[in-house]
Amino acid sequence: MEHIRLPKAENVRLLNRLSPRRSCVGTLYLTATHSIYVESETQVRSETWVLHSLICRLEKQVNTSTGSPLLIHCKNFQVLHFVFPQEQDCVHIQASLQRLSQPEQYEELYCFSYKPNVDEAERKEEWSFLNLKAEYRRLGIPNSLWKSSPVNQSYKVSDTYPAELYVPESATQQVIVGSSKFRSRGRFPTLSYYCKDNQAAICRSSQPLSGFSARCLEDEQLLEAIRRSNPRSDFMYVVDTRPKLNAIANRAAGKGYENEDHYSNIKFQFISIENIHVMRSSQQKMLDVCELRTPSMANFLEGLEGSGWLKHIKAVLDAGVFVAKAISEEGASVLVHCSDGWDRTAQVCSVACVLLEPYYRSLKGLMVLIEREWVSFGHKFSHRCNHLDGDSKEVSPVMDQFLECVWQLTEQFPCAFEFNERFLIAVHHHMYACQYGNFVGNNQRERLRDKTHSLWKHLWDTRGDYINPLYRTDNCQSQGVLRPSTAPYCFKFWSGLYNRFDRGMHPRQSVEDYLMAVREETVQLEEQLASHKEVRGHSVTHETILPHHFTFLAGTPQDYSGGFIASSPCQQRSPVDGLAFTPPQNQTSEADLSVGSEQESGIADVSFNSQLSEEGPGEPDPDDAAYSAA
């Protein structure tokens, strides 16, 4: 609490970025974990909660005549635009939030103060919901080809690897330890996924410390052992997921990639996925495009292209497809690595798994996959998601990209996934929110699970929200290997995530929600029919339960006029102008008339006695979105 310089600021305006007429006035309260904004002029109490751990950037803008603006950018892509009447308030709030959103130690994170009504035994039980040992057993491991290795039991061989690892049956302790010394951060080649059907395996590691000429007998032996663990294939792939130039540059630092001449029977392949810095800046550019006020189609498409974001998504998916093909079509094992083996490697291995095995397209399967490939194998969540005040160069949307790859696949294969888009967004949200302990810390050794709760159990308990109604296990899309097209036109912009809070941009009726409601009703009907005998004699008061609200989300128009009709966003094009904004009660057309009149072309103003303002503030309004009528 000592970080809160000002617990409460009054008469703060919250601007609606896309339709200014929906802006409001209220009070902002700061608590230890959340900022809570309460609108003051509505009949129905309306609150906006912002979790401090979700705040990624505070942007104080130049004062205007109406006050001091403060933009809060959140990691879940929400942007809140506050205007404080007192500059002093703004400064204090900013300083408080700056500190509150960047704790210095794990213990300050929200997961340590989040206490749902669950007793300690149950809390512990939550953590056993997912069991990786059971997952490997499901894959048929250990077996005669692969064994569990105790070598990293106390994290001595690699402090970023999990304690429980699986290696080829023939790999001795000495070979493993030898190989680990020849790999960055001791991350030696180890099993990621095993294909029961044809015994091909995906293994993962970090780059070899080969420099220009170094070699390591044990490392060569370990790769040979991996190849032999797949008796049906006489070669294996080694996939370096970096661009060739980057890998070559690493040789100068004593790192690098495998020399085909030194390893027997390997096929070496580069797959260019860019590094975390490129991805970070690409995402920022894409978000800048998303936040444009009234972009034209050309602005948007140019910006999207310029950001390179979809190009990177395609690169990750292409890499996954390559690995999945090697496993399923060539029956060859694959070793995947990048530099440290915790970013691109995790992406490629997990995308390949989703393509290869239907189980990973189920709700629980995807959880297990994330737990194995990302959490246990040491994806540095706390660094990448900036959980603590740290090096901003460590931040990167690597996991975002994996989730987006899965989303792109759900668009191509609408019946193949048990979960829906909401599930992917929920995982994304919680990765950053730190409400649960799952993603806190950078590797298994660091993870603090003894006081926190587990997200997976929570998502499982609320799985009703996350089910894709079109999913059927007996469908041909849900079975076997997915073969997506990765032609550029197959990739869509994921507005559901990146414009998540601009609700007006999304379809107003959800096919999925509609079908879920129908299915729910179907279940009730089935029950009714089953219990028909018991019901007989009673008066049946079953009513059609179809959710009619889905079909009545027509809402209100947006601004299509480019500034002719009252209160259009176009009159307030720049952020600074956006503040020259009259209080909502006067926000009818008269207030704006003079602004909108006689634009360049002798076009008349529109003196609407606007019916737009007739909607009561309490009325649910599905589309307060942007009109970009430039």
Place this chain on the structure above:
Amino acid sequence: MEFAELIKTPRVDGVVLHRPFMPTVEGTLCLTGHHLILSSRQDNTEELWLLHSNIDSIEKRFLGSLGTIIVKCKDLRMIQLDIPGMEECLNIGSSIEALSTLDSVSLMYPYFYRPMFEVIEDGWNSFLPEDAFKDLEAMTDEWRLSEVNRDFRVCTTYPPLVAVPRDVDDDTLRKAAGFRHGGRFPVLSYYHKKNGMVMMRSGQPLTGTNGRRCKEDERLINATLRPGKRGYVIDTRTISVAQQAKARGGGFETEANYPQWRRIHKAIERSNVLQDSLVKLVEACNDQSHSMDRWLSKLEASNWQTHVKEILTTACLAAQCIDREGASVLVHGTEGTDSTLQVTSLAQIILDPACRTIQGFQGLVEREWLQAGHPFAQRCSMSAYSNSKPRHEAPGFLLFLDCVWQVLRQFPCSFQFTEQLLVLLFEHAYASQFGTFLGNSAAERVRLSLPEKTVSLWSWVNRPQEIDHLSNPLYEPNSLVIWPSVAPQSLLLWEGVFLRWNRSPRCQEEAHEEMVHIIEYNKELQNKVNSLRRQLAQLETQEPPLQTP
């Protein structure tokens, strides 16, 4: 018949056909007057029947004595025919070229086509203006049907019957017609029952450089305003384009002469720009380079999505003026036969739930496109692959369908039809066995005796099995105005048309089947429960007499 001389080689054996996402077929290729047919002459293999009029262009390639013809269709499909023998290939190629570019309308297939199905309702009579007017009469007495254009003399592109304000006589209409481009005087397009506001459309006023005015025109459109109310003129052109039009005798309504009207200019592009955009878009979709940057930059450079956004935005604006601002609207561009119709028809989709039904949508297409004089024959004579220089070609109707698809995607439960109806209309507008889209106007359709000599597309569509196929399982009538989002993030590329032949439709079909299954199963159970309930109710009514002593 006269086609025989165009067919140099009527038949070739051993031709191999490659189609996207279908197995290759080897068989005999036959050319008839109207079709290219490939048949394997085996049972259970699908034959290809392709209308010559669907062929946009062909490309010939030779490898030794094996010739290959790539046939590029107006529905954007590309098929490949491997033809043994160079001479045969050349002959087939030139025959196709000749047959697919016949000039005379009366040689077109619809004049030869005999329906293989039972015509339940003659589509030529399904959407008569007098019937539509009956609905209007039930709502208001402020409008009348005028026969001023009975013989197409006042306006060659209008139908014989048009709805105009009750208090305006035919003489006024004639004079107003003289002041409007192509004689297209302002007529009623849509009456908004909720508040009595209307949408009208017309050609541009012929003000010219010296600001000509026409009292009758002013009187005509002012007659549509309620006392003390203002209206909006939505000019689909930018102000500078409208200014330039003055030099050619056109122009726009000035404030001085139309004080009760406020003018808004939008920027919907003209025909040749749109055609160019379509060609570029389709070229981008067929680019096999697999580079994301190249795809996005080509997509952007085609400007197609920009046009979609502009048209939809303008339609939303018109709808907003009517429904939210309680004002009447007059829409026009230059001729009033292209962008004007895009705007007026889309605004009705947004405002009027009736237009979102299968029948209602056909009625809208008939009223706002066919009867309103969109020159289909000129606009749709070539599609995206044609090599010849475009004259009057433009994908205005396709853009309209694309915009409808965008709204349908945003309101997937509010339309009685699926995307399939839109795709079907796109196909038939460019090539069809039906006469519906032949000709450029109502007058031409009469002159060509289309209703007597050809079958209407609506006759075919409005059969139970076809309706079934086009029905949206998610449909729940929605009586509200539906306001779509026009943010760039909300407007997607219409895959159903532009990527239709680039990717297998299987996954989407499966999803659709599953959707239908979920809903059908629900209905089945509902019926069961209802019938049980009825039985129960019967039993209950029978029981009491037994209980009472």
